[in-house]
C-alpha cells in the first residue's frame with residue numbers, strides 16, 4: 038500500500054480530511070462538491086475553456102495527442118474525459134481507434150455524447166459514468182490511459198494512479214495533462230493575478246457561476262508540483278516516467294508506461 042500524501046488527505050482525530058480548493062473538507066464530501074462544480078458549468082464548460090485560456094488549451098490537448106501518437110486500432114480510455122476534447126482529437130488522429138470516455142459527472146458526459154453524435158463519432162466512442170478511483174473496466178484491458186485537467190479534482194490521487202496502472206495492458210501508455218501550481222518566477226505574480234482576479238469573474242459572466250471557477254483556480258494551487266507528481270506516478274508502478282512543462286510552466290504533460 039502506498040503512503041498517504043500531505044497534498045492529498047490528512048487524518049485529524051477520527052475524520053479524514055482533504056482539500057476542496059483552499060477549504061478543508063471531510064474526504065467523504067469532496068466528490069459531491071466536485072460534482073456540483075461540473076453540474077453547474079457543463080453546458081458552458083467548452084466556451085469558458087476557450088475564453089480563460091485564450092484558446093491555448095487546444096494546443097495543450099493537441100500536444101498530448103501528438104505525444105500519444107495513436108497507432109491503428111488503439112483502445113484509449115480517457116478518464117475525467119468530460120465533454121470529449123481529448124476523445125475527439127484521438128479519433129481524428131487514429132486509424133480505426135476506439136475511445137471510452139469515463140467521467141464521474143453525467144452532465145459532462147451528456148454534453149460529450151451530444152458532441153460525438155454531431156461529429157459522427159458515436160460508433161467509435163463510449164461514454165461511461167465512473168470514478169477514476171474505482172474504474173469499471175477489466176484489468177489489462179486498455180492500450181492507453183489519458184486524463185486531462187481531471188486528476189486534481191480526484192479525492193485520492195494515489196488510488197486513481199493505481200487504477201490507471203491496473204487497467205492498462207503491458208506496454209500501455211499513461212498520459213496526464215495538469216496545471217502546475219507554479220510557473221517561471223518572472224510570471225508568478227501575473228499568473229496569480231489573472232487566476233484569482235480574472236478567471237472567477239469571467240466564470241461568473243460566462244457560466245453564471247463564479248464560485249466554481251474560484252474552486253478551479255484554488256485547486257490548481259493545491260496540486261503537487263510536477264516533480265512531486267512524477268514521483269507519485271513512479272510509486273504507482275509506472276516506468277519511463279517523465280514530464281514536460283508547457284506555456285512557461287502553466288501546464289505539465291506527464292507520461293509513463295506500464296511495463
Ligand SMILES: C[S@@+](CC[C@H](N)C(=O)[O-])C[C@H]1O[C@@H](n2cnc3c(N)ncnc32)[C@H](O)[C@@H]1O
Nearest residue numbers: 075117118119140141142145168169185187190
Ligand atoms: C476540468 S474537467 C476536464 C474535462 C476534459 N478532460 C477536458 O480536458 O476538457 C474535469 C473533469 O473531471 C471529472 N472528474 C472529477 N472527479 C472525477 C473522478 N473522481 N472520476 C472521474 N472523473 C472525475 C469532472 O466531472 C470533470 O468532467
